[in-house]
Amino acid sequence: MLQIKDLHASVEDKSILRGINLEVKAGEVHAIMGPNGSGKSTLASVIAGKEEYEVEKGEILLNGEDLEDLAAEDRAHKGIFLSFQYPVEIPGVSVTNFIKTAINSTRKAKGLADMPAKDMLKMIREKSEMLEIDRKFLSRSLNVGFSGGEKKRNEIFQMAMLEPKLAILDETDSGLDIDALRIVANGVNKLKSKDNAVVLITHYQRLLDYIKPDFVHVLYNGRIVKSGGPELAHELEEKGYDWIKEEVDA
């Protein structure tokens, strides 16, 4: 599904990603871990098409198609979803209206008519129930006055509505208490299928107790320096990142 080959990227002439190679197949869950400042969020933003980042070298392919010339919205239309570490607030636009606009924009890009209101409502009801989201919450302004947990749950709600092929969850576990974490993880597990893939970006092992990764990668200094199975995450949890840094820097 996703192939990243020798990806180098920079922001404001500061080089951040220095040769990333990664392959994610349909049906897989990958976890990308690493210390602060290693380039995890940058990788997520570059895949999603944030314009401030400049790809200097390498390529990102989604189902064989090079994403280089596609704007963020075009990548979204092709099935890339990024759950933001810091979702933005949009006063005056309700959660429901925002997601309607997002869904219908994607449909329009695919040459489809707007989703009938009845189907939309049904889907909103199902997905919000799955994530234990209160009805009243849906009529509030997007992310305005939401707690950290509510913002993250709202991200996963949007993911559930948009049914992406590739979901990248950037630090979705940060700011969540244990109940919210369980609900969010539950939602992600329910959305997982053999046709889509999930990339989890996280600092901690905690989330991986709920969403089982097939592969764990360690990102350090803009490179993937170690890859392994779920056991790697446990090792990192126990020993921290210093041993990896030492290994790499040696």
Added chain:
Amino acid sequence: MDLKEKLVSSFLAFENNIDVDSPVHDIRSEAIKAFENSGFPSKKEEAWKYTSLNSVLKHDYSVFPKQENALDYKDIKKYFLHDIDTYKIVFIDGKYSSHLSQTTHDGIDVCLMSSALVKPKYKAVIDNYFNKIAPKDSLTSLNTAFSNEGAYIHIPKNKLVEKPIQIIHFATGNEAALMLQPRNLIVVDENSHVQIIERHQSLTDNPVLTNSVTEIYADKRSIVDYYKIQNDNKNASLIDSTFVDQKDQTNCFVHTFSFGGKLIRNNLNFYQNGEHMDSTMKGITIIGEKQHVDHNTLVHHIEPNCESHQDYKGIFSDSSTGVFNGKVVVDKLAQKTNAFQSNNNILLSDKASINTKPQLEIFADDVKCSHGCTIGQLDESALFYMKQRGIPEKEARALLMFAFSNNVLSSVKIPELKQRITKLIATKLGVNIGFDL
């Protein structure tokens, strides 16, 4: 002959045509002298530093339209708020149109200034209120000198006026260039509540200059909710001077939506003559090309325990220019005043500019006054967030601009009007938002 000379020499003919015996005659005669002495304001004056009238004063305006013009309702329906029942006071090229209006004398007076100025029935109100708070600056004096037509609204005490009142001025373009000077008087007695929508609409690209003056008197515990829609054609300019006198426990709101016109100057003045009252002025300005919008506000806190709220948002593209000059005066007596002022602007082009200036004069020591102004661009991270969800750039920008203006839009209390303004903004931004905000 320049416009000033033309106006001064037209005055005699005008004044002799109407009732020279009325007390208003003296007021008019004094006013023309005041205008003759001062002339039009220039950029040398502090209050006009960023707004030059030169480009609008150069036309050879007709001061009195030669003929009466008629309009078909179906052609101009779109300028009305037509999906709800309202009172309407409609003028075509400065002349009252009974055909398009719906006035009333049933318990309240919603009618014409021209008849209120001459009929004995209204004399007491005219004597008490006409030209009592309008100051003697040159443009207000000019309007006072020619004051004859406009809206006259008197709501006696304990009346909740259920239908909003629309005041609409049309310019047909039958004159090559037209100057209009409407004069409105709105008197709201104790415990009454009224909603008013005002609009000036030119129907062609012929130059129009409107110098409008409105006096509003809100007696104890009354509520006045006033909306100004400024979305005129590209050669129409408006100088709108509005003066609000508030008594104890009143609530007055003025919302100004400035989306079109060549040059707009809003002089909005609140005088708080009482205690425990609230004055709110809010505005959204969205302009482009070479348009210019200037908001010049004043709140005068005279007595203790009152509040004022100012919230103006501006979005400027192309070579458009904006001015916000917000003055708050807190007298020594006016302890426990809460005065808030905020002016936020987004510049979408390198050539667009805004001059924003808060002016606080505080003579009391136990007050809360805050002011803040920002000038910025659209938030790129928010834009990326929306695009990531599949919303195209243009729509994403528009949604952000809606979000930016939302504080002002959310306090519009007539749902149909709010919907209409939302649509106007969407049109202005060139997008079709698939829902009502």
